[in-house]
Amino acid sequence: KNEVEQSPQNLTAQEGEFxxxxxxxxxxxxxxxxxxxxxxxxxxxxxMLSSGKxxxxxxxxxxxxxxxxxxxxxxxxxxxxxxxxxxxxxxxGSRLTFGEGTQLTxxx
Amino acid sequence: xxxxxxxxxxxxxxxxxxxxxxxxxxxNHRYMYWYRQDPxxxxxxxxxxxxxxxxxxxxxxxxxxxxxxxxxxxxxxLESATSSQTSVYFCATLGGEGQPQHFGDGxxxxxx
Numbered sequence: 001k002n003e004v005e006q007s008p009q010n011l012t013a014q015e016g017e018f019x020x021x022x023x024x025x026x027x028x029x030x031x032x033x034x035x036x037x038x039x040x041x042x043x044x045x046x047x048m049l050s051s052g053k054x055x056x057x058x059x060x061x062x063x064x065x066x067x068x069x070x071x072x073x074x075x076x077x078x079x080x081x082x083x084x085x086x087x088x089x090x091x092x093g094s095r096l097t098f099g100e101g102t103q104l105t106x107x108x
Numbered sequence: 109x110x111x112x113x114x115x116x117x118x119x120x121x122x123x124x125x126x127x128x129x130x131x132x133x134x135x136n137h138r139y140m141y142w143y144r145q146d147p148x149x150x151x152x153x154x155x156x157x158x159x160x161x162x163x164x165x166x167x168x169x170x171x172x173x174x175x176x177x178x179x180x181x182x183x184x185x186l187e188s189a190t191s192s193q194t195s196v197y198f199c200a201t202l203g204g205e206g207q208p209q210h211f212g213d214g215x216x217x218x219x220x
Contacts, residue, residue, distance in 0.1 A: 030205075044211070045208035045210070094139050
C-alpha cells in the first residue's frame with residue numbers, strides 16, 4: 001500500500017461543476033502539498049499546508065491532520081483546469097512522497 | 109519556474125551508453141532533487157542534495173549517480189543506460205523547510 005493514496009484516479013466533469021479530489025496518507029507529516037501538472041509536463045505548486053484550509057481563487061485545499069486526509073476543491077470548474085493534480089507529503093527532513101495523481105478533464 | 113533549467117529536454121540513446129542530465133538553478137536554493145515519473149508510479153525520488161557535495165539516495169537510486177560541485181548545478185548520471193530507465197526526469201529545488209518545491213520542465217529520456 002502506498003503511503004499516499006489519491007482518489008479518484010480519473011475524473012471527468014462538466015464546466016461549472018464543483019470538483020473534489022481526495023488524498024489520504026499513512027505516515028506522520030510536517031506538511032502536505034498540492035501540485036498541478038498540465039499536458040506538456042510542467043509541475044507547479046498550488047498549496048502547501050499543515051493545518052486548516054487555504055484558498056486561492058477558485059481553488060480550496062483543506063487538511064485534517066487527525067484523520068490524515070486532505071481535499072482539493074475546485075469551484076466553478078473550467079476546461080483550463082484540466083490537468084493532473086498531485087498530492088505530496090513532507091515526511092523526514094525535506095523529502096516529499098507523492099501520490100500517483102488524479103487526471104481531471106473538464107469538458108465545455 | 110524559480111530559474112530552473114533542465115538540459116537536455118529530450119534525449120534518445122542506446123542501451124549501455126552513459127547519459128548525463130543537468131539541472132541548473134539561479135535561486136541559490138540549498139536543496140535539489142532528481143525525480144523520475146512513470147505511469148502508475150507518480151514521482152519517485154532518485155537522489156537529492158542538501159548542499160554542495162552533500163547528496164543522498166532516494167527510493168529508486170540503483171543505476172544512477174549524482175554530483176553537486178556548485179550550488180547551482182546538480183547532475184544526474186546513468187553510467188550504463190538500460191531500457192528500464194526510459195522515463196521523464198524532473199529536477200526540483202527547495203529554498204528551505206516550510207517552502208514549496210519548484211520544478212524544472214522535465215527531460216524526456218528514451219533508451220532503445
